[in-house]
Amino acid sequence: MILSLTRRALLGGGAALLAAPCLSAGAKAASVVIVGGGFGGATAARSLRRAIPDLRIILVEPHHLHVTCPGSNAVVGGLGPLSRLEHGYDQLRSRFGVEVVRDSVAAIEGDARRVRLLGGGWIAYDRLIVSPGIDLLWNEIEGYDEAAAAVMPHAWKAGGQTALLRRRLEAVEDGGVVVIAVPGNPFRCPPGPYERAGLIAWHLSRTRRGCKVLILDAKDSFSKQALFQEGWAALYGDMVEWVSGAGNGRVVRVNAAEGWVETDFDRFTPALANIIPPQSAGRVAVAAGLADAGGFCPVDPATFESRRMPGIHVIGDACMAGEMPKSASSANNQAKIAAAAVAASLAGRDFATAKAINVCYSLLAPDYAVSVAGVYEVAGGRRAGVAGAGGISPLGADPHVHKAEAEYAAGWYAGICADAWGA
Template sequence: MTGRLSRRALLAGATGLMAIPALAVGARRARVVIVGGGFGGATAARYLRRAMPDLGITLIEPSRLHVTCPGSNGVIGGLGPLSRLEHGYGHLRSRLGIEVVHDTVAAIEGERRRVRLGGGQWIAYDRLIVSPGIDMRWNEIEGYDEAAAQVMPHAWKAGAQTALLRRRLEAVEDGGVVIIAAPGNPFRCPPGPYERAGLIAWHLSRTRKGCKVLILDAKDSFSKQALFQEGWKALYGDMIEWVSGANNGRVVRVNAAEGWVETDFDRFTPALANIIPPQGAGRIAVAAGLADAGGFCPVDPVTFESRLVPGIHVIGDACIAGEMPKSASSANNQAKIAAAAAVASLAGQGFGPVKAINVCYSLLAPDYAVSVAGVYEVADGRRAAVAESGGVSPLGADAHARKAEAEHAADWYAAICADAWGA
């Protein structure tokens, strides 16, 4: 990787990016409630506890195990079991004293500063951090709804859909075509569909004959495009084909029962269709009035406090963070900033701009990876990339360098998960 960030700084999404001061809030025990226990919510809980040992912290998350999206393409391609992506909340609860509530959030009342659980209980807060991830925008591709996703999986939320897509891939026979429909921006994990294409091709090239991976894209360019296309060619020849939106790549309708996928001018009947639909902020954020007409949540770029509802910070894939991509690394960094801003607010102190980073590794094969990193500052009212910061893997790198990147990817994953959920 080129650029000025050290490898150590990149591993855990800049764990040492800033020092959060330990602050008191008078005699009353303040409480911060966190909605969502993914990379954003779990990291926020840990860093709030680091800042204020006596702070009341409640983390609300329906699932007892979080299954990470990073690494899920590897499971689909056959690189390991889904269980290796599962992370529990025992460390947060037992070691850090964080109250972990496994329930849904049915409502958020910003004016009254309280949330209602699916079970009916109300929980009051002084500050709220919302990290709900994304939800699919069903039927924006005609015919693609929750029922269709059981036939043409999206696998864009890790877990049952990941396992389903893996099973569907195992059923592809010699000569089969796999279609990946990639959405327009913005969406979770911009390099994800193209990593998935490489790992599906890796699996098929080892187990089948004459198969093809066709990417039908709503966009005319994509993240790390030159690196992906170089790698696909080197590893798989002409097995992977990418079709841009301008060249009739945008999928407009599907029929799961009959098994076909249509663009504006063509119909395809693949052996397997992986439809990644348009997305928006998690539904609780929308219901709480935190999202705008575009479906995501505008925030103050300094503090990640909602621009629509005071006292609520929105982080991770749900928020509009300028040029910061929707990634695990971004959520990790935003969580630390939001935690620091919440602590400062509770103490009646100001909070100034803090830089954030993002780093993303993508596997094209088990021993071949590429990466990108960036630093983001607050400029002109938004998060913008700092010129000449971060960098991308160089084109033309040899096999040793690509293998080293794959090893770094594994190190990064271990570090960022430990930073969120603990050892």
């Protein structure tokens, strides 16, 4: 058991060796274990290091790179390679003294304050931060399972699925229809499907004739809707069509082998179907009992400590943060608040929470972006938008406004990635 972890640790980088199994929290330095190395987990690790120089910080992450979902629609649209979305853990190890263990958490034992690793052994913690992102709910749409996703990609976790959707898009011929199926709330990245629609239209409008992007939605309204619809019309005419849930847009059934997608009343056989299925908190959180019946994890909005298991904080897409959307920006800010709450609790200090921000840019074309921003306070037991603040980019803006927002979007991406994994 120890041998297998050691071998993996050596492959993954020397620092992970320190996180040998069966280490207790110890009498001196406290230990915090973080589950998941995405925007939430990586940012939490760095924030904890800033707060407590001698803290043991152990990040458990099964992949040697994180591939970000932000930016992945641009890869689908052909604006850049997938590799530019990849972020490794070297700086977390070398600059910030984080022990990165390349493994999956098989179980969280909240009473014993330890996590069990899939590869064997366990790691004890004083506080646990769980940031597992989402998992996809297979067969919620009848016929949509992992095998179907190899034909009708979801591309809602970035990586191989992103590359697959790009390849499938390149194979779409003149006159082809691309269907994007969008789930009901809540789901990861509320504006993401609509950004994707625009960037797919951008690709098709430049390389093909007579193509169409058909969004089949379970919902009757969506994030930044007026801005997207204004932009699609200006950039692509009537090429992008949105069908609401009330307009019979909810996809209920697919058949990957035959290539069709069904709503309650209509069947479509598109050249390419991108099915974004309903989602839950990452499996590890659900299995630990951190999620409620809706599949996501209720938390104290001031500290992001689980409402169901004390000593465990849940951040990012997996948690229910009131009005804060499931976004990288939310995960970043939640990570900092949770880390500060953890640091205060380890030091026996009171903790006063702070307002949080979400900032989100969406591209409609390489030089055309729109944004939404919000400031969120704790009110009525949840994170609620501060009245009078936040909102979307102005409607009817000059092209230079959207061009500037595209540049800011690139700056935001570089900054938030540097904030998580190092510059």
